[in-house]
Amino acid sequence: MRRITGRASLRVLTRVGVAVAAVSLAAACTSNTPENEGNDSENNGQANAASSNDDPGETVVIGFSGPEADHGWLAAINSAAEAEAEKYSDIDLRVAEGTNDPSQQISHIETFINEGVDAIVLLPTDGAALTEIATEAMEAGIPVVNVDREFSSEFAARTTILGDNYGMGVSAGTYACGLIEENNLGSDAVVAEIAGIDSLPLTQDRSQGFKDALAACGADVDHRVAAEFTVESGEAVASNLLQAVREIDIIWNHDDDQGIGVKAAFDNANRDEFFFIGGAGSANAMRWIQEGEMEATILYPPTQAADGIRLARLLAQDKGMSDLVQVEVPRRIVLNAPVVNADNVEEYLPLGFES
Incomplete structure (x- = not known):
């Protein structure tokens, strides 16, 4: 070539090189209370968490629904979300079977609502088709994190995470x-x-x-x-x-x-x-x-749902973010679209998904 x-x-x-900061936006979070100091002995000599929000808190149940993994990027979206949840002992993740059928996905969200989950992360098969059920979840007091494909109403999600x-x-x-x-x-x-x-x-x-x-x-x-x-x-x-x-x-x-x-x-x-x-x-x-x-x-970051899991955890635990002066979780996050070439490919290779 x-x-x-x-x-x-x-x-x-x-833009290049900013994606790591954008992708890890949710990771650099902190609670609204000061971090504990002088607790190295409690951590058995291990380094402290990046912020107090990374410390285990009250266990929250998060429902995740994504499309069928019939495409390498979609498979990476789903697997990254599950892998991110496994990093937190205070997340009980309930994963619906991936589907390309909006009616089946609506049924999954209805189940989450009936179960009374604490938050829902949803990459809809069709944003418009899932808007009504997502709004129902919000009205039931369950914060919804909308991933990648937008709903047709601002009332259907507490937070939206998008690629650019x-x-x-x-x-x-x-x-x-x-x-x-x-x-x-x-x-x-x-x-x-x-x-x-x-x-x-x-x-x-x-x-x-x-x-x-x-x-x-x-x-x-x-x-x-x-x-x-x-x-x-x-x-x-x-x-x-x-x-x-x-x-x-x-x-x-x-x-x-x-x-x-x-x-x-x-x-x-x-x-x-x-x-x-x-x-x-x-x-x-x-x-x-x-x-x-x-x-x-x-x-086009395959980490969007993983970021959604992190934000859903914060929302369910009533926590905010320290990277902003306004510490609440933002209503909308658009991730960066950097160029990956021979100069920086080693940096981005860990984010690459298998086709």
Whole structure:
């Protein structure tokens, strides 16, 4: 895969490197009471918790419902949430079976309400379809943490944690502009985009961010195709793109899971004249970066539900956050969308999910 000369480094995008702070926002929490001092003996010589909120408190029951793990990123969302709960002895996590059926997920939330859980973390199959039942939970006094796919009412969640889809496009487009500048590609640079499912707002947001960022350096998306977030569709549309366009300078693929098929199409066509940028931050994409087979990927954090578990624990225990002057848990958190390239891939590899 073509490599950059005079690499567009992290200066290209000031966002890069902030994700760790954003992802760990919930982790750096503290209770509203002073921390105990001089208790090293009570900890048997071990280091104190990062904050008093990390110390065990009253046990809280958290219900978690996510979609079926039929995609590498979704599988990582679910597993990260469960792994995060296991870190806390004061969390009793009840996990509903993953599903892509909104009616079944509604049934799961009804069960959580009937059981009287202390908080619910919910990545809805369909935000609009789950809004009513989430509102019922809130009205029952159960704080709901909405993850990734937003409800259609502000009353349906106490806190919403989102990835930044528009920001992904901005990061990809800004990085592409850096490549154009550093490699003297000029205004004639041929830029292609392999999107996900076009009907989804997240795809539309990613494409709009990419277009807007490219405009800053006078570039355009010359060729755009859309896949379906699957390996098979990625390979098919990438093959068609390569057959239609004889030479490309930069390709941005929205999703690293479908990127397996996209990469296969590149290899089958023996095409490597372009800079290949991915999206989401899979482990295999990061390994391709290490091997020089891919230029970069744009992170869409698979930690969103794990962060949701942490925030749900704080909400259920009536705790707040010390990283803000206003110490209550925020109503809305948008995680960063940094560029991962050869300069920082070692830092982000632990966050990579297996496709």
